Amino acid sequence: MDDKRRLILDQAMALVDERGLAAMSMRAVAERVGLTSMALYPYVGGKDALLDGLVELLHLELGSDDTQEAADIDWRQRLRALGRAVRGLSLRHPGAYPLMLNRPSAGGAWLTAALRATLHDAGVPAPTVPRLTRMICAFLLGYTTGEVTGGLPGTTAQPPDAEFDADLDDLVRLVEVTVRVA
Known part of the structure; x- marks a missing residue:
């Protein structure tokens, strides 16, 4: 997984852990990583792809146990x-x-x-x-x-x-x- 993509997904997961799934938006994640919302798209696609990325992270964490x-x-x-x-x-x-x-x-x-x-x-x-x-x-x-x-x-x-x-x-x-x- 690309380092920038991993950083973005990690920050999205941290946001969801702290404030819940409803609080996660492209804008909120972008703010956490110091980018604009549009700058996220090359790394994680749209919101649906970002959600899929969270599932990918969950599976990675589970598989690394x-x-x-x-x-x-x-x-x-x-x-x-x-x-x-x-x-x-x-x-x-x-x-x-x-x-x-x-x-x-x-x-x-x-x-x-x-x-x-x-x-x-x-x-x-x-x-x-x-x-x-x-x-x-x-x-x-x-x-x-x-x-x-x-x-x-x-x-x-x-x-x-x-x-x-x-x-x-x-x-x-x-x-x-x-x-x-x-």
Whole structure:
């Protein structure tokens, strides 16, 4: 990624983190980097492209999480680490994070690849891996988006971290059952 583009996207993310997605405009981002709005266009395109760039940044941050590279750990630990990394990203960037559900990004392929590799290592039959990958990805993105937007139904007596960890344990059991019945 070009240094100037990265600076602009970093400042856009900082703006969204500080003031929310509604506060982000080409003008507001330009002011943060000391440029005019028009000077941003060669680097990030229009506002839609800038939003796509925020999703790209989110995926880069998620993909650079050290826990994702631990291929030598048990698949159960890896699945939990992936889930916690996704949740951690949502909590660090609650304003921008919901964009991951409604904006396409080529950078998001790493999550799918990491989940597929984890399921393969667990012994999930190859024809079942894509469906289970979609199911787990939908849970992770849906839960974490609902958590940061207040869209999750009801509350439990458990603290949010404990509830999420219990849900990750349920995903592990789902994978174990899938392997047993295959």
